[in-house]
Amino acid sequence: MFSKRCIWVNGPVIVGAGPSGLATAACLKQQGVPFMVLERAECIASLWQKRTYDRLKLHLPKQFCQLPNLPFPQDFPEYPTKKQFIDYLESYARHFEINPRFNECVQCARYDETSGLWRVKTVATCGAVRNEFEYICRWLVVATGENAECVMPEIEGLGEFKGDVIHACEYKSGESFKGKKVLVIGCGNSGMELSLDLCNHNASPSMVARSSVHVLPREVFGKSTFELAVLLMQWLPVWLVDKILLILAWLVLGNMERFGLKRPSEGPLELKNTKGKTPVLDIGTLEKIRSGDIKVVPGIKRFTNGCVELVNGENQDVDAVVLATGYRSNVPSWLQEGDFFSKNGFPKSPFPNGWKGNAGLYAVGFTRRGLSGASSDAIKIAQDIGQVWKQETKQKKQRTTACHRRCISQF
Ligand SMILES: Cc1cc2nc3c(=O)[nH]c(=O)nc-3n(C[C@H](O)[C@H](O)[C@H](O)COP(=O)(O)OP(=O)(O)OC[C@H]3O[C@@H](n4cnc5c(N)ncnc54)[C@H](O)[C@@H]3O)c2cc1C
Ligand SMILES: NC(=O)C1=CN([C@@H]2O[C@H](COP(=O)(O)OP(=O)(O)OC[C@H]3O[C@@H](n4cnc5c(N)ncnc54)[C@H](OP(=O)(O)O)[C@@H]3O)[C@@H](O)[C@H]2O)C=CC1
Numbered sequence: 001m002f003s004k005r006c007i008w009v010n011g012p013v014i015v016g017a018g019p020s021g022l023a024t025a026a027c028l029k030q031q032g033v034p035f036m037v038l039e040r041a042e043c044i045a046s047l048w049q050k051r052t053y054d055r056l057k058l059h060l061p062k063q064f065c066q067l068p069n070l071p072f073p074q075d076f077p078e079y080p081t082k083k084q085f086i087d088y089l090e091s092y093a094r095h096f097e098i099n100p101r102f103n104e105c106v107q108c109a110r111y112d113e114t115s116g117l118w119r120v121k122t123v124a125t126c127g128a129v130r131n132e133f134e135y136i137c138r139w140l141v142v143a144t145g146e147n148a149e150c151v152m153p154e155i156e157g158l159g160e161f162k163g164d165v166i167h168a169c170e171y172k173s174g175e176s177f178k179g180k181k182v183l184v185i186g187c188g189n190s191g192m193e194l195s196l197d198l199c200n201h202n203a204s205p206s207m208v209a210r211s212s213v214h215v216l217p218r219e220v221f222g223k224s225t226f227e228l229a230v231l232l233m234q235w236l237p238v239w240l241v242d243k244i245l246l247i248l249a250w251l252v253l254g255n256m257e258r259f260g261l262k263r264p265s266e267g268p269l270e271l272k273n274t275k276g277k278t279p280v281l282d283i284g285t286l287e288k289i290r291s292g293d294i295k296v297v298p299g300i301k302r303f304t305n306g307c308v309e310l311v312n313g314e315n316q317d318v319d320a321v322v323l324a325t326g327y328r329s330n331v332p333s334w335l336q337e338g339d340f341f342s343k344n345g346f347p348k349s350p351f352p353n354g355w356k357g358n359a360g361l362y363a364v365g366f367t368r369r370g371l372s373g374a375s376s377d378a379i380k381i382a383q384d385i386g387q388v389w390k391q392e393t394k395q396k397k398q399r400t401t402a403c404h405r406r407c408i409s410q411f
């Protein structure tokens with residue numbers, strides 16, 4: 001079965017029904033602007049529902065993770081679980097009556113100069129039925145996220161490796177890895193937390209740290225490190241806040257270098273701002289590294305016969321591999337535009353200017369500032385579109401009333 005349809009959307013089209021798309025939709029609703037949300041998965045927040053592990057909790061305190069205009073329930077803990085966060089997002093969508101069109105993957109979007117409108121093409125799948133749609137609209141809001149696709153590195157011999165090889169986004173729990181030697185490639189937040197989960201399920205993880213990484217305790221002396229950093233940033237320059245964070249990290253965690261974890265030369269916040277590399281907020285992995293339950297190994301040379309050869313010449317037996325090698329944006333694969341977005345799929349203008357492009361194009365959730373960054377983008381975008389919308393609706397009303405009066409006066 002195959003069909004093609006063209007649909008005019010009165011208001012913006014939002015691509016993606018994750019936290020960013022939902023927040024923008026909710027703020028638009030408040031402004032009285034209609035919209036349409038297109039989502040490739042069959043549910044909202046697919047990253048959270050489909051591509052994260054069971055034990056995941058938010059790693060920033062709850063006040064930095066709630067979306068605009070609907071706070072978390074009062075009884076939520078400081079660090080909500082994945083289930084609580086998903087329940088909240090579901091109730092958020094219900095509360096603001098956001099009904100995305102599911103199973104519709106945007107394949108291509110381009111601005112048509114002649115009409116001054118955006119043309120957004122999707123392929124919608126429902127079982128064996130495949131439909132193509134074209135949406136035509138004045139505003140396009142990109143909300144596909146910083147984590148739309150998995151980064152799958154090419155490593156010599158990995159293709160011939162006989163054991164299981166999965167990406168972190170497919171990992172649910174360490175249960176199926178009990179007793180196995182698991183090589184976790186990558187030492188960002190995913191690599192660190194999956195290694196811990198493997199360890200808690202009696203597997204033997206080795207974690208590859210090929211370059212350097214900042215590890216900070218999630219809390220210092222009972223206070224959230226992230227919250228402390230946000231507070232300090234109000235008064236002090238980034239370099240000084242970084243120095244303070246590193247001293248606190250050293251006091252709480254000690255020197256990590258002797259465990260094979262080198263620190264980058266740039267500070268943790270500086271690195272997050274300039275390169276987008278998120279510091280690790282430790283929830284117990286370091287203790288397991290210290291006790292020897294998690295082994296840290298250097299970069300990989302190649303895989304041969306169920307063995308991994310490391311850059312230091314060592315060889316290790318491996319039963320399974322988890323690629324905790326990160327994610328990337330997919331915007332360049334579907335948005336035909338070269339002014340606003342750069343080749344890496346992020347807006348060219350750095351924060352706080354990366355939310356508005358030309359000709360009605362917007363981006364939400366690309367600030368590398370997690371959920372709080374997405375919320376502040378969403379508020380700005382909805383205000384910007386709302387202003388034009390209200391003005392035009394007022395003018396339209398005036399025109400119809402004037403016309404009405406003329407009509408009446410003619411009688
Ligand atoms: C494991 C993990 C934990 C995290 N924890 C935190 C945290 O504690 N605090 C925090 O602030 N941030 C955290 N983050 C950062 C994360 O980016 C945000 O939490 C949040 O999910 C971003 O929302 P988003 O809507 O921008 O992107 P996403 O949640 O990725 O949503 C984007 C949506 O767009 C859809 N989509 C993509 N391409 C298309 C297309 N072509 N057509 C149609 N739909 C499409 C996707 O299916 C998806 O549903 C975490 C990230 C990860 C990976
Ligand atoms: N609890 C929570 O809230 C969690 C939050 N997150 C968030 O999700 C986002 C993604 O995190 P994450 O998935 O860890 O991705 P990251 O991009 O942060 O980390 C990727 C890691 O993989 C390494 N890597 C990439 N390619 C290779 C390769 N070919 N060989 C060896 N190592 C490689 C990188 O090393 P290098 O630096 O050398 O490139 C880096 O250590 C982050 O923003 C993070 O904060 C993730 C998990 C839990």
Ligand SMILES: O=C(O)C(=O)Cc1c[nH]c2ccccc12
Nearest residue numbers: 060226272278279368369370371
């Ligand atoms: O978890 C993520 O991916 C985030 O982007 C959250 C976040 C934003 N800024 C930070 C600084 C330090 C640690 C986490 C974050």
